[in-house]
Amino acid sequence: MDSEWAPHISYFTNWLLAAGRQPSTITTRTRWLQLLARTYPAHTPLSITHTELSEWIANPRWKPASKKSALATARRFFHYLEITGTRPDNPTKLLLSVKVPRGKARPIPDQVLTGGLARAAAAEEIFMILLAAYAGLRRFEIAKLHTNDYVNGWLTIRGKGQVMRHIPAHPVLKPYLELKSAGYYFPGRFTGHRHPDNIGKNISRLLEGDFSTHQLRHWFATTTYARCKDIRAVQELLGHADVATTQSYIGVEDEQLTAAISALHRFTQENLPSNT
Structure with missing residues (x-):
């Protein structure tokens, strides 16, 4: 993972841990951010824009639920960077919410x-x-x-x-x-x-x-x-x-x-x- 991303992700996960978030939630957030870093190796958490984020979440191979999870991670991460003064803006504020089809019950026979x-x-x-x-x-x-x-x-x-x-x-x-x-x-x-x-x-x-x-x-x-x-x-x-x-x-x-x-x-x- 790019060295520019690693410390920010580490501080972010500690922030989530301090708030008592589930280990599974933190693991999911970390994986999405690592994927984002690999997708845009020329960018850092401080330089990536809403354009790249929109392109990333628009991945046609992802299901709506995956897009929603990726967006939720990005929103939380860049909110953290903004409120800590690490980044002056939050690029996810320009992104629309992802619509996920209503789930259908699947009780086992x-x-x-x-x-x-x-x-x-x-x-x-x-x-x-x-x-x-x-x-x-x-x-x-x-x-x-x-x-x-x-x-x-x-x-x-x-x-x-x-x-x-x-x-x-x-x-x-x-x-x-x-x-x-x-x-x-x-x-x-x-x-x-x-x-x-x-x-x-x-x-x-x-x-x-x-x-x-x-x-x-x-x-x-x-x-x-x-x-x-x-x-x-x-x-x-x-x-x-x-x-x-x-x-x-x-x-x-x-x-x-x-x-x-x-x-x-x-x-x-x-x-x-x-x-x-």
């Missing part, structure tokens, strides 16, 4: 979930899947789950942005939660806890096909809402700041759409307006 549980050879593999499906945990939340997080039948989860949420443990989880009395439920090989990527790869392997841990989270949202019909409760369980995000996690089956149409009031033919 029931038979894939049961198949994954059947293929699990060890209790900890079953436990991984159940934590995603019956508590709605993200893979990094599963990886760092500690016995201290389970008290009196409730799980305390520190999610994105260090936001805390409390989840009543489903009865199917309790035997696994009570198997261990101290330490991480998924310890690392030498110290600490398992890496989130390891959790994700293990779950995907067990589920087979193109299915992920996050789709189990969607299954949790869809199934829970179908039973309780309380969107705010599901929002709290998932740890979403915006209920609109929760809505995008909840799938709607064809039978529900058919029932909704069937519920419309029927007019008799003679009551319909004439075309003539």
Whole structure:
């Protein structure tokens, strides 16, 4: 990486660390900035303009979500340079926001979930899947789950942005939660806890096909809402700041759409307006 970029990126990541940002967020920000530096080796963080940034984000090979992530990184980085007096202007202020198509819920099919549980050879593999499906945990939340997080039948989860949420443990989880009395439920090989990527790869392997841990989270949202019909409760369980995000996690089956149409009031033919 260009020596002109390295110290600025280092100071920026320390700034994010001081604010308690997740390691995964910092890693993502760093990778985007390293890519930007490699794309424009003749420029420094102090000389690059909005023209180059627009060209970079307009990469036709990137999906809208990637463009949005790249823009978010650039905005945060150049905001930092501006407020610290390192750069007098912020070139990202001239960039428009990236529109991302609304996400569609992708709950995992029931038979894939049961198949994954059947293929699990060890209790900890079953436990991984159940934590995603019956508590709605993200893979990094599963990886760092500690016995201290389970008290009196409730799980305390520190999610994105260090936001805390409390989840009543489903009865199917309790035997696994009570198997261990101290330490991480998924310890690392030498110290600490398992890496989130390891959790994700293990779950995907067990589920087979193109299915992920996050789709189990969607299954949790869809199934829970179908039973309780309380969107705010599901929002709290998932740890979403915006209920609109929760809505995008909840799938709607064809039978529900058919029932909704069937519920419309029927007019008799003679009551319909004439075309003539």
